[in-house]
Amino acid sequence: MGISLSNIDKSYKKQIAVRNITFDVNPGELFGLIGPDGAGKTTIFRILTTLLLPDNGKATVAGLDIIKDYKAIRNSVGYMPGRFSLYQDLTVEENLNFFATIFGTTIAENYDLIKDIYEQIAPFKDRRAGKLSGGMKQKLALSCALIHKPKVLFLDEPTTGVDPVSRKEFWEMLKRLQKRGITILVSTPYMDEAALCDRIALIQDGEILAIDMPQAVVNKFPKDIYNVKADNMYKLIQTLQRYEHTYSVFPFGEFVHYTDKRVIFKTAELQQHLESSGLNGITIAPTHADIEDAFMELAKK
Numbered sequence: 270m271g272i273s274l275s276n277i278d279k280s281y282k283k284q285i286a287v288r289n290i291t292f293d294v295n296p297g298e299l300f301g302l303i304g305p306d307g308a309g310k311t312t313i314f315r316i317l318t319t320l321l322l323p324d325n326g327k328a329t330v331a332g333l334d335i336i337k338d339y340k341a342i343r344n345s346v347g348y349m350p351g352r353f354s355l356y357q358d359l360t361v362e363e364n365l366n367f368f369a370t371i372f373g374t375t376i377a378e379n380y381d382l383i384k385d386i387y388e389q390i391a392p393f394k395d396r397r398a399g400k401l402s403g404g405m406k407q408k409l410a411l412s413c414a415l416i417h418k419p420k421v422l423f424l425d426e427p428t429t430g431v432d433p434v435s436r437k438e439f440w441e442m443l444k445r446l447q448k449r450g451i452t453i454l455v456s457t458p459y460m461d462e463a464a465l466c467d468r469i470a471l472i473q474d475g476e477i478l479a480i481d482m483p484q485a486v487v488n489k490f491p492k493d494i495y496n497v498k499a500d501n502m503y504k505l506i507q508t509l510q511r512y513e514h515t516y517s518v519f520p521f522g523e524f525v526h527y528t529d530k531r532v533i534f535k536t537a538e539l540q541q542h543l544e545s546s547g548l549n550g551i552t553i554a555p556t557h558a559d560i561e562d563a564f565m566e567l568a569k570k
């Protein structure tokens with residue numbers, strides 16, 4: 270009951286949205302599509318949920334062909350689109366009832382699957398969806414996507430614009446759904462969420478850069494990496510960008526992540542260079558690469 274894509278292409282007039290997309294999601298897997306805005310994530314979701322036809326290629330969802338079996342797919346998958354999918358003027362309960370009805374079921378029939386999630390928003394069941402917080406909207410949208418017990422769940426940027434606590438809770442919910450045998454394809458622009466997936470595909474400009482387990486993607490990062498800090502971070506970045514030995518530099522939280530071109534790199538030399546460029550309060554310390562570093566490296570090529 271997994272997902273399979275083979276050589277999928279899609280253009281909107283002259284704009285290529287995705288090119289030669291091939292990957293498989295195993296049954297029961299939590300698979301992440303990781304990439305920035307405009308990378309092509311929504312296009313892939315719309316093709317897999319049969320809302321958009323690809324120009325080329327083949328794809329199946331739960332063993333069903335996206336073209337031939339589109340009706341069966343629509344009945345057996347849950348889709349939480351990136352942009353808000355709920356009826357803003359309907360209450361929480363009315364929204365859920367509506368989605369249950371269009372799938373020919375009732376809330377009571379499948380309550381067991383959504384209980385965990387719905388209980389958190391049940392105190393607000395008479396509130397209009399438009400008046401809910403981001404985190405609550407997201408829980409309601411997930412409940413609606415699950416109300417017909419789908420085998421495969423598609424979640425397009427479910428945590429965008431949601432506060433950090435709700436994001437964490439959301440991922441815990443996904444793990445619980447996965448344990449119930451649901452195959453999940455989730456997209457996110459947040460690199461920290463990539464680590465929570467079983468496997469990920471990194472995507473940029475409509476092309477897949479890498480597919481692997483998150484740690485395996487990170488392990489392939491080819492360089493030693495350093496956290497660098499100074500009192501003037503803007504000047505630090507500019508100085509490093511101009512430094513002849515810089516391989517890569519980009520802001521990373523309170524630090525910049527720096528890699529050096531040389532095989533033998535001495536932090537003291539860099540320290541001296543930064544000091545002579547007029548920077549103060551400099552710290553340079555080795556650190557570990559993470560998904561964001563791996564992404565930036567792959568995106569360079």
Ligand SMILES: Nc1ncnc2c1ncn2[C@@H]1O[C@H](COP(=O)(O)OP(=O)(O)OP(=O)(O)O)[C@@H](O)[C@H]1O
Pocket residue numbers: 281282284285286287304305306307308309310311312313351426
């Ligand atoms: N209807 C459309 N007409 C023309 N171009 C489009 C259309 N929809 C998407 N695109 C373009 O196709 C590319 C991929 O878009 P897509 O929405 O799939 O990316 P995404 O990764 O989901 O990003 P986002 O989070 O911004 O939606 C982008 O360059 C986008 O501008």
